[in-house]
Amino acid sequence: EAGVVQSPRYKIIEKKQPVAFWCNPISGHNTLYWYRQNLGQGPELLIRYENEEAVDDSQLPKDRFSAERLKGVDSTLKIQPAELGDSAVYLCASSLEGTAGANVLTFGAGSRLTVL
Amino acid sequence: QKEVEQDPGPLSVPEGAIVSLNCTYSNSAFQYFMWYRQYSRKGPELLMYTYSSGNKEDGRFTAQVDKSSKYISLFIRDSQPSDSATYLCAMSDSGTALIFGKGTTLSVSS
Numbered sequence: 001e002a003g004v005v006q007s008p009r010y011k012i013i014e015k016k017q018p019v020a021f022w023c024n025p026i027s028g029h030n031t032l033y034w035y036r037q038n039l040g041q042g043p044e045l046l047i048r049y050e051n052e053e054a055v056d057d058s059q060l061p062k063d064r065f066s067a068e069r070l071k072g073v074d075s076t077l078k079i080q081p082a083e084l085g086d087s088a089v090y091l092c093a094s095s096l097e098g099t100a101g102a103n104v105l106t107f108g109a110g111s112r113l114t115v116l
Numbered sequence: 117q118k119e120v121e122q123d124p125g126p127l128s129v130p131e132g133a134i135v136s137l138n139c140t141y142s143n144s145a146f147q148y149f150m151w152y153r154q155y156s157r158k159g160p161e162l163l164m165y166t167y168s169s170g171n172k173e174d175g176r177f178t179a180q181v182d183k184s185s186k187y188i189s190l191f192i193r194d195s196q197p198s199d200s201a202t203y204l205c206a207m208s209d210s211g212t213a214l215i216f217g218k219g220t221t222l223s224v225s226s
Contacts, residue, residue: 004159033213040124040218040219041218041219042120042122042204042206042216042217042218042219043160043204043216044216045213045214045215048213056212056213091159091160093159103213104150104162104165105160105162105214106162107152107159107160107161108159109157109158109159110157110158110159112157
């Protein structure tokens, strides 16, 4: 069974340019998460989806970040315009639907963004 | 003060050593405690999962949770070079997504 698939794995862009990351979760996993991991830090939640609905986006910088999960499967995370401080690894994870805190997350390999 | 505190290390041990990794937390509502292992340029993978207090053992790995002290530990026995990775503690209550510590980088030399 394929795990969580993310693309691109690496992206280098100039500041003020847009960038988008794509995630395909494990089949049957209704909950999808986007985390950001800065160098030397643990992952920090950006947004959590239950099916198509964003149920927790309190940590998403909405002035420049947007996310969507059409049809409740794949998801896209966009940054426009990118800033130097956005350089990080963007991790997508998925889990079976259930009590949020009890869910076991399966992570993808991440998309590493470098903003020059 | 962050909700979850974890000493980032780095921690270097010889092969065969016993390793102790720890996290403290401030939110008494946390009930679910996990340890994830992350190899370089990979996503985190679940290592241990514990609900509420107590111990859990899986092979060379033992997870302990002390809710009265708000302290969790991961012990690795007979450490191997393949255990060299970053270990992330993570925890949550019933309504929120996981909150992670900074991670501790472990290096096991042969």
